[in-house]
Amino acid sequence: MDYLAGLNEPQRKAVEHIDGPLMIIAGAGSGKTRVLTYRTAHLIETGVDPFAILLLTFTNKAAGEMRHRIETVIGNAAKNIWMGTFHSIFAKILRFEGERLGYTSNFSIYDTDDSKSLIRALIKEKNLDDKVYKVNLVLNRISNAKNRLIGPAQYTGSSILAEEDRLARIPAMGELYQLYCARCFAANAMDFDDLLFQTNILFRDHLDVLNKYQHKFKHVMVDEFQDTNVSQYLITKKLSAVNRNICVVGDDAQSIYAFRGADIQNILNFERDYSDLVTIKLEENYRSTKAIVAVANSIISRNKNQLKKDVFTSNEDGDDIEIIRASSDNEEGRMIASTIFEAAQKENLTWSDFAILYRTNAQSRSFEEALRRLNIKYRIIGGVSFYQRKEIKDVLGYLRFTVNQNDEEAFKRIINLPKRGIGDTTIAKIVVTAAENNVPVWDIVSNIGQFQAARGSAGIEAFSDLIKSFKLMVEVEKKDAYEVANHVAKASGLLRELYEDKTVEGLARYQNLQELLNAIKSFVDNPENEDKSLATFLQSVSLLTNADADEDPADRDKVTMMTIHSAKGLEFNRVFLVGLEEDLFPSQMMLQSQQDLEEERRLFYVAVTRAEKKLMISYAESRYQFGRLKACEPSRFLNELDPNFVKMAKPAGARKEVASFRPVQKTGFTAKPAPSAAQLIQKPTTNTNYQHVVSTNFQATDALALAAGQKVEHAKFGFGLIKRIEVNGAERKAVIDFEKGVGEKTLLLSFAKLMVVS
Ligand SMILES: Nc1ncnc2c1ncn2[C@@H]1O[C@H](COP(=O)(O)OP(=O)(O)OP(=O)(O)O)[C@@H](O)[C@H]1O
Numbered sequence: 001m002d003y004l005a006g007l008n009e010p011q012r013k014a015v016e017h018i019d020g021p022l023m024i025i026a027g028a029g030s031g032k033t034r035v036l037t038y039r040t041a042h043l044i045e046t047g048v049d050p051f052a053i054l055l056l057t058f059t060n061k062a063a064g065e066m067r068h069r070i071e072t073v074i075g076n077a078a079k080n081i082w083m084g085t086f087h088s089i090f091a092k093i094l095r096f097e098g099e100r101l102g103y104t105s106n107f108s109i110y111d112t113d114d115s116k117s118l119i120r121a122l123i124k125e126k127n128l129d130d131k132v133y134k135v136n137l138v139l140n141r142i143s144n145a146k147n148r149l150i151g152p153a154q155y156t157g158s159s160i161l162a163e164e165d166r167l168a169r170i171p172a173m174g175e176l177y178q179l180y181c182a183r184c185f186a187a188n189a190m191d192f193d194d195l196l197f198q199t200n201i202l203f204r205d206h207l208d209v210l211n212k213y214q215h216k217f218k219h220v221m222v223d224e225f226q227d228t229n230v231s232q233y234l235i236t237k238k239l240s241a242v243n244r245n246i247c248v249v250g251d252d253a254q255s256i257y258a259f260r261g262a263d264i265q266n267i268l269n270f271e272r273d274y275s276d277l278v279t280i281k282l283e284e285n286y287r288s289t290k291a292i293v294a295v296a297n298s299i300i301s302r303n304k305n306q307l308k309k310d311v312f313t314s315n316e317d318g319d320d321i322e323i324i325r326a327s328s329d330n331e332e333g334r335m336i337a338s339t340i341f342e343a344a345q346k347e348n349l350t351w352s353d354f355a356i357l358y359r360t361n362a363q364s365r366s367f368e369e370a371l372r373r374l375n376i377k378y379r380i381i382g383g384v385s386f387y388q389r390k391e392i393k394d395v396l397g398y399l400r401f402t403v404n405q406n407d408e409e410a411f412k413r414i415i416n417l418p419k420r421g422i423g424d425t426t427i428a429k430i431v432v433t434a435a436e437n438n439v440p441v442w443d444i445v446s447n448i449g450q451f452q453a454a455r456g457s458a459g460i461e462a463f464s465d466l467i468k469s470f471k472l473m474v475e476v477e478k479k480d481a482y483e484v485a486n487h488v489a490k491a492s493g494l495l496r497e498l499y500e501d502k503t504v505e506g507l508a509r510y511q512n513l514q515e516l517l518n519a520i521k522s523f524v525d526n527p528e529n530e531d532k533s534l535a536t537f538l539q540s541v542s543l544l545t546n547a548d549a550d551e552d553p554a555d556r557d558k559v560t561m562m563t564i565h566s567a568k569g570l571e572f573n574r575v576f577l578v579g580l581e582e583d584l585f586p587s588q589m590m591l592q593s594q595q596d597l598e599e600e601r602r603l604f605y606v607a608v609t610r611a612e613k614k615l616m617i618s619y620a621e622s623r624y625q626f627g628r629l630k631a632c633e634p635s636r637f638l639n640e641l642d643p644n645f646v647k648m649a650k651p652a653g654a655r656k657e658v659a660s661f662r663p664v665q666k667t668g669f670t671a672k673p674a675p676s677a678a679q680l681i682q683k684p685t686t687n688t689n690y691q692h693v694v695s696t697n698f699q700a701t702d703a704l705a706l707a708a709g710q711k712v713e714h715a716k717f718g719f720g721l722i723k724r725i726e727v728n729g730a731e732r733k734a735v736i737d738f739e740k741g742v743g744e745k746t747l748l749l750s751f752a753k754l755m756v757v758s
């Protein structure tokens with residue numbers, strides 16, 4: 001079998017180990033995911049039915065890529081493998097089996113906004129103080145409880161949790177949890193956590209169902225095992241209890257979801273739970289250069305809490321890791337954009353070879369601006385995704401309500417959209433009446449006359465007739481997702497409302513709506529989707545994870561920007577790891593203890609190990625945060641890089657600033673006395689900054705070259721046109737007319753940092 005030739009000895013052993021429990025805990029880039037891919041292909045080659053294989057991945061995108069690779073080995077049969085994220089796979093199973101728990105197969109999936117909106121309504125209905133009962137806090141408590149498999153009854157009965165709530169001064173928390181669950185249930189809706197929580201209940205209380213799936217899945221595999229939570233662990237354990245063919249792969253050093261309940265303990269439990277467990281180590285890294293592997297090892301070796309692993313690579317030595325110092329976040333953006341621009345030209349790379357990784361989504365702005373100026377194509381993974389936009393959620397609200405008329409959150413969103421003269425009080429009344437009478441909102445809405453001659457009841461009747469006509473299309477005429485959505489967009493009036501809005505934003509929103517319809521059309525046209533119903537389309541949309549870039553495959557040559565969390569499992573030729581500043585990374589918000597610091601360090605390790613050929617790490621000395629300019633210190637993590645493989649980025653131009661990279665010393669965390677990267681970087685340098693921008697679009701600043709009529713950019717004032725240059729002895733001033741209402745300014749050229757835009 002040819003494909004086995006692409007594996008080293010321990011990898012092949014793992015692929016060929018078919019019977020009984022198997023665990024691979026190995027470092028980044030050592031081929032864990034590759035093993036799962038080949039192993040699946042191998043199972044099918046040796047006669048296992050693809051329908052009997054369950055492969056759980058971290059993102060839908062990862063599943064898609066693996067399916068594609070498996071297809072190249074075994075062909076079409078790859079389509080039939082059960083492959084996807086925990087959430088998508090168990091949502092599918094709950095569609096089939098949810099009736100056992102009292103849900104219909106059309107249940108809605110509440111996203112975080114829906115959950116928050118419901119919690120907000122409950123807090124109001126219960127007359128609780130929303131400054132004490134903060135929505136995020138309540139949602140977090142509920143989410144944590146579900147991930148630990150604590151249902152509302154157990155929650156309210158637990159003295160420990162009650163004590164925690166008393167201390168947090170939210171004693172009504174248990175009641176809120178109970179109400180929240182009751183209302184979701186009445187709405188025939190599950191939130192994200194429910195997809196796992198309810199699956200656990202399903203398997204706990206309906207042994208015949210469990211039994212069916214235990215026999216169905218002959219092989220269960222889990223990628224990124226270190227990031228599973230208790231709820232996920234229990235599901236996989238139960239599912240594989242009969243055949244005992246479970247294979248998990250992961251890296252404890254890359255566990256970065258403890259804040260969401262993931263538990264490294266699962267790895268240790270696994271050894272305990274399976275006495276006949278076979279463990280295989282993979283030690284060779286195939287992804288990165290020696291320099292990158294060495295630096296990654298030096299970082300992670302500082303964590304006390306980890307399993308011992310040796311990682312080496314036979315790859316080339318590679319370049320040293322470069323540190324880029326920028327004076328501000330905007331400059332950081334410009335320096336990195338111009339470095340990408342130069343490298344792409346000189347080394348014949350494509351945009352998709354580059355990734356910019358940051359700790360928080362908000363950091364993307366300065367990079368977006370800088371990349372756009374250089375005409376570099378980029379995509380942002382995560383952030384406000386297409387499906388989170390208001391106009392899209394509005395239409396999806398209609399579609400959700402068409403499929404499930406109990407969906408209270410969809411109802412609240414669309415009942416007065418476009419305006420039908422129905423006030424908030426009326427809407428709240430309908431919701432509360434439904435809850436009090438223990439009936440779905442639709443019962444009230446579709447019989448509004450019986451309940452009250454409320455103001456706006458004409459509007460409600462019109463709404464109810466509209467929904468009835470949509471229901472007819474779905475339930476009786478069995479129209480596909482596209483036909484329904486197209487009709488709904490028009491008949492609801494949403495499309496027209498946007499069409500009539502001739503502002504730039506209105507046009508963009510109209511185009512987005514068209515784009516949604518295109519997406520539904522391509523879902524319907526895709527031969528791989530057997531079920532073309534609206535319900536199935538909606539499910540696939542609700543389960544898109546942040547890391548699932550939804551884009552045109554013909555247009556993939558773009559620089560990728562994303563958080564480190566979303567970058568897990570991926571690899572890029574060039575990686576820029578940005579914003580290495582104290583409080584930002586390690587994140588101040590996450591740092592309560594030494595353990596938190598270790599989790600941040602694992603995140604740092606994940607980031608560094610994404611790079612194949614070259615890694616650059618940047619920090620800014622000042623940054624706008626919450627509307628204020630803040631001075632920043634370089635991150636303590638910079639001190640943890642093996643100094644033998646680190647250098648300061650070579651300046652591309654001359655500026656008079658001197659590098660002042662200070663190792664960070666904070667209580668509890670002492671900087672190492674041994675020569676550190678920081679000290680290395682501290683070596684006297686006359687200029688460590690790049691020239692602002694080097695590219696064909698821009699010219700470097702040279703005060704002498706400035707002249708009237710030139711377009712320039714100033715870090716603070718933005719773009720402007722030079723009106724004249726005034727000379728007074730050695731002093732030169734420029735009078736510049738800045739755009740965007742800034743107006744005319746006279747700037748001393750020896751201080752002003754101007755860029756010439758040609
Ligand atoms: N035996 C091998 N021969 C050649 N290339 C390999 C081999 N094993 C793995 N690779 C390549 O090395 C890279 C890293 O592999 P893979 O992504 O499977 O590692 P991983 O252990 O899953 O990493 P991570 O921990 O980051 O998820 C991939 O490009 C993969 O194709």
Ligand SMILES: [Mg+2]
Nearest residue numbers: 032033034569
């Ligand atoms: Mg992997």
